[in-house]
Amino acid sequence: MSQCRKRCKRQLTKVARYFYRFLTGTLTQDSIEDDFELSTVCHRPEGLDKLQEQTKFTKKELQVLYRGFKNECPSGVVNEETFKHIYSQFFPQGDSSTYAHFLFEAFDTNKNGSVSFEDFVIGLSIILRGSINDRLSWAFNLYDLNKDGCITKEEMMDIMKSIYDMMGKYTYPCMHEDAPREHVESFFQKMDRNKDGVVTIEEFIESCQKDENIMQSMQLFDNVI
């Protein structure tokens, strides 16, 4: 019974407040919380010299990279949305969001949900200026979605599907449903030495070094910047 009464009182106060607001007008004061949201998070990268030490880029290259970076992300950090959006501009036919997500995970080394310019440039430095082994281990890091040191078939399946998604619908020849799976099978055939169902980093690097095509394609990155 007391509960009923309590509820009744609550409703009555609500109605009374409603009528009060109705009579006095509905202008509410600006809530103070809004002010805090207005200030944008702005991140500045470390000095040019420091970055030059950490990466293998020249000053000029860093300048060019930073200008492009800052243009798209004035706040100094890239969040996943923007990352996906930028990457999707290069692949208009297909859906590159999944692959962009994996890339983001790979670039975001400190796992804070945003990629700063340092992360960005360090990652690029490894890919574009690193040794073959560095590049291969970066690629392994990309494939290893849960970063536990080994690539499982499911992880590879995800990666493969995301790559195939980027192609989109209109391909020649037409895309099979299980084209990714076949590709994953052949990949595991090649990479998994001890047939234990996972690929470790040593197996990965070893198998890649044996493959001519892969070695040659790794050289492509020498002249990107």
Next chain:
Amino acid sequence: MAAGVAAWLPFARAAAIGWMPVASAPMPAPPRDKRRTQDGLIVLNISGTKFQTWRNTLERYPDTLLGSTERDFFYQEDTNEYFFDRDPDIFRHILNFYRTGKLHYPRHECISAYDEELAFFGIIPEIIGDCCYEEYKDRRRENAERIQDDEDNENNNDLVLPDMTFRESMWRAFENPHTSTMALVFYYVTGFFIAVSVMANVVETVPCGTMPNNRAKEVSCGERYALAFFCLDTACVMIFTVEYLLRLMAAPSRYKFVKSVMSIIDVVAIMPYYIGLVMTDNEDVSGAFVTLRVFRVFRIFKFSRHSAGLRILGYTLKSCASELGFLLFSLTMAIIIFATVMFYAEKGSSGSKFTSIPAAFWYTIVTMTTLGYGDMVPKTIVGKIFGSICSLSGVLVIALPVPVIVSNFSRIYHQSQRAEKRRAQKKTRLARIRAAKSGGANAYLQYKRNGLLTDSEEEASKEAGQALVCKSNPTFETQHHHLLHCLEKTTNHEFVDEQTYESSCMEVSMVKPSASRSSSLSSSPHGLSSCCSRRHKRKSFNVPNSTMAAGCRDSMQELSTIQIRERPLSNSRSNLNAKFEETVPLNSEQQPYITAAVISMPTPPVTTPEGEDSASSPDYSQSNIVRVSAL
């Protein structure tokens, strides 16, 4: 691909590392970067204001002027910059487009200036960002409408094709009464008769005393002076009928005319009379006949041809149809609701006038529009409460759509006002422009008179000593004069000004025998209104021989007749100097020194926007004289 992300291409290419290990086939060879152009700064000098940007920024859009090799045409070697002689304020926005990928439209800039700059730099306006696109499109549409308006007005009012058929000229007289006196007379007469007819309808019903034979009954004026009113009505209807038939005959598209609103009003205005004539004095039918007389009041709508304000009102109502519809709909809803409520509220009270819901409609309407006749009032307390709520809500419901209609009316009214103002201003503007142009054209004649021509004789050189009118002629002017001189030499004719032409015209007329006079008259097409006769009108100069057909046209038509006459170059320079070229229609028995024969053709005025003064338009003679045969 947006401009900004072009800078991220290296990243995208680097991200391809994820595909390499899984690829089964070898990768294609990378493109060789042939020209490793360093990304340098480019200096853009726009009329003195220097802008600088990266070369890559500009090359993001290779199909614009700045992004392609076209900019090399503007490269200044000595200062190592690109110079453009354009507006720096607008250029700022264009450069921002390269930087940010978004083109904005500044609201304070003139739309045509902006369009010109965009066209110059090769940027299509469709890429204006969403933030500014609407405004841009609105301004553009406004501008286009204004230009269209001007063109229409021009075409309507000023363009008089000399060979308009009678039908066309009649239609024009109907549509634009101010173009000719007859049309104006007709316009006022019809207006007068409309007013008379409407007044007669009104006065007909006024009680006018009693009939001479029957003292008791009070009759209206219409019944007392039945014959007089009937004659008046007949006269008005005859005039209206004649007017309608004339319009129907003159209309360029009869079908469209018959469908138009004004013609329907005309028909409705005169129909009752004819139907009344035809109908017999039957009792049942005369009831309907009386109803028909109501339609006679539609004659008052014929005034809308005479009043622009009325037309605007009609147009406003038409364009606000949706608001009016909403108003009606919301009122209807409110009326039904409140009528129902009032009916049930007042059901209890005795002797209440709210006998049914439809009866309550009347109360609701009167209350909502705050009329409050007082013939139906609620008596119960509940009824009074709801009645007051009803009147309050009525004010609200009516007040809401009204400002929309008002603003629409205001916009349309101001638009038409602006159009009128522009038309009025145009005349003075044209006159001023004409004066300025004639000044320029006279410069050539002045130049000649000053004897700066190479083959001048001493006489000319004497004149040169006098008038030091020639200010230091800029190169442009001297080259222009040389050009005109070349034309003179080519055609063996000379440019003259008005006075000398006039005097030579006099000479011609006096020397020519009368026979040629008449023949020349017959041979001249009616479009040739000569400078002579025009000047005749202006200076009331009595030229005994008006060799050309009389007829003063307005400014545009002055151009339609330029006549060329050849002068043998053996005449002394002083005679020839500043003589206007004219033609006399060719006759075999012409004077010995009149030999050439060209009849000019009435050229459409549009092609000669300049040189409206025919006497002082060497430019005009260049562009409009088709050929001269020197005999």
